[in-house]
Amino acid sequence: MFGVTLALVGSTGTGATQISSPRTIKITAKKFEYSPAEVHLKRGEHVVLELTSLDRKHGFKLPELGIRADVPAGTTARIEVTAEKAGRFPFACDVFCGDGHEDMTGTLVVDP
Amino acid sequence: MHIDRRELLKLLGLGGVVLGSGLPGFSLAAGKGKVAEDFFFLQLSDTHWGFSGPPNPEADRTLKQVVQTVNATKAKPDFVVFTGDLTHTTDDDALRRKRMGEFKAIVSGLHVSKLIFLPGEHDASLDKGQAYQENFGALHQSFQHKGVHFIALDNVSDPSGAVGDTQIDWLKSELGKLDKDAPIVVLTHRPLFDLYPQWDWATADGAKVISVLEPYRHLTVFYGHIHQENHRMTGHIAHHSAKSLMFPLPAPGSVPKRQPIPWDPQHPARGLGYREVEVAAKTAEVKLEEYDVKGARV
DSSP, rough: OOOOOOOOTTTTSOOOOOOOOOOOOEEEEEETTTEESSSEEEOEEEEEEEEEEESSSEEEEEGGTTTTEEEEBOOEEEEEEEEOSSSEEEOOHHHSSSSSSSOOOOEEEEEO | OOOOHHHHHHTTTTOOOOOOOSSTTHHHHHHHTTTBEEEEEEEEOOOOOOOOOTOOTTTHHHHHHHHHHHHHHHHHHSSSSESSSSBBBOOOOHHHHHHHHHHHHHHSOOOSSOOEEEHHHHHTTOOOOTHHHHHHOOEEEEEEEEEEEEEEOOOOSSTTOOOOOOHHHHHHHHTTTTTTTTTTEESSSSSSSSSSSTTTTOOTTHHHHHHHTTTEEEEEEEEEEEOEEEEEHHHTTTEEEEOSSSSSOOOOOOSSSSOOOOOTTSSSSTTOOEEEEETTTTTEEEEEEOOOOSOBBB
């Protein structure tokens, strides 16, 4: 199994790290959509995004939080996120996957 | 047909002005015993041949119309460069090759002596450039024209949108032959800088590429991919994107989704066009003129 783990500290983070088991948010990727395409977490919440590709290699890029990962076919990438800043942060597939690649986008929503 | 300033100069017998100068870059550009010469080329981009859909109900005619427009212009460019996404992507390898063949047949009707092609991700990402190379040759290349060094980079045949270390080493080698004042034009499909990575409008290792380009003082980048004009500086390097010849896209980040701007029947082909690039050989300065598909300056 291929795994990617990114431990992130938010832009206004104080360094306090939650050590309890983070909530896991499962996201599937397939041509040409993420499901769910909108993911919610609370400000300061520590979560793991668990991305699984159902068909071919995809990417996951969320520039405003400095996140990017490959999601090869049939594998799962795990990305730890602690977002300290509320807002809507778009993510997109950055591994060209065909006619519809440009539509493969989503939004991570950090609620206040 | 339009008559532009260049044509006017030709008609007045002032075209093809020969320049001589001791300015930085000139001696290297011209070589011993020669003089550098101004010239112009056209940049056409994102023709997406094979696309069909509401964003362009004239999809099977727009490229042909531009070929006619260019041919109807009296002053001929030294060459035409296509900065990628020549064809619209497909999972069907046979259809991809068919589209490439059709595209080649159409643009071979251009009355110019030289055509330069670059791949876009729609042409080359799904098969790592195999069909592209069969039809158009090398994925990256360099050439000289009237003393100006052109370097065409491939940032699409790797589906993650990277140039890659091997090609960067080649780039270093190419640039290493040149004086830091040499006039250089770099051509790519995707922007080399992070224009709007949320929409994948970037090159994965673009920062590394730009750091290699930075020491060269007279260097300009032309690219496509974003289906609109955009002019940006990274340090002293100017980056100019071109319009598409299939459908325009919204300004970076201006809307939630990067969907094509809808076709306006009241203004057909609005937002589509091509570019003329005039190169002043003695200074390596470039001047841009933008045209719509009918050849009207915009």
